[in-house]
Amino acid sequence: MAEFMDVHHGMKGITAEQFMEAHKADLAIESQEDVHFKRAWADPGSGEVYCLSEAPSAEAVQRVHERAGHKADEIHPVPLTA
Amino acid sequence: MAEFMDVHHGMKGITAEQFMEAHKADLAIESQEDVHFKRAWADPGSGEVYCLSEAPSAEAVQRVHERAGHKADEIHPVPLTA
Numbered sequence: 001m002a003e004f005m006d007v008h009h010g011m012k013g014i015t016a017e018q019f020m021e022a023h024k025a026d027l028a029i030e031s032q033e034d035v036h037f038k039r040a041w042a043d044p045g046s047g048e049v050y051c052l053s054e055a056p057s058a059e060a061v062q063r064v065h066e067r068a069g070h071k072a073d074e075i076h077p078v079p080l081t082a
Numbered sequence: 083m084a085e086f087m088d089v090h091h092g093m094k095g096i097t098a099e100q101f102m103e104a105h106k107a108d109l110a111i112e113s114q115e116d117v118h119f120k121r122a123w124a125d126p127g128s129g130e131v132y133c134l135s136e137a138p139s140a141e142a143v144q145r146v147h148e149r150a151g152h153k154a155d156e157i158h159p160v161p162l163t164a
Contacts, residue, residue: 005123005132019164020164040164041164043159043161044162079124079125080101080124
């Protein structure tokens with residue numbers, strides 16, 4: 001298991017409700033891929049969304065996001081944390 | 083005060099030691115600008131570094147990073163969090 005930061009671009013104007021629904025959709029199915037989404041942050045102004053997860057691989061993170069209806073644009077392992 | 087996620091590109095090959103030194107350099111002077119860097123993550127493979135902070139403004143975050151010697155490439159307010 002490793003930590004990953006994934007990024008979604010183009011979510012400009014996302015509301016608090018849409019953001020929470022999207023996050024809940026991930027949480028509802030994450031166990032299918034042994035992924036856990038720990039935190040998420042969104043900037044409705046620029047449309048950037050960041051998700052921090054613990055997962056067996058970047059591919060597993062992407063499979064959860066795809067199934068939940070919102071594919072990530074970038075997924076990076078983040079072995080260094082402070 | 084608000085939360086911000088800032089991103090540094092091009093830190094490919096950053097070591098654990100360099101990463102911790104950079105983070106400590108921010109922490110050492112953050113109070114000058116009323117900023118607090120809460121977490122940071124790095125992917126030495128792609129060179130992406132993410133910093134989560136609490137700050138009065140994006141400009142205050144940038145002033146700390148600049149003074150510490152590593153200007154951020156993007157700084158986004160993240161009013162939505164989960």
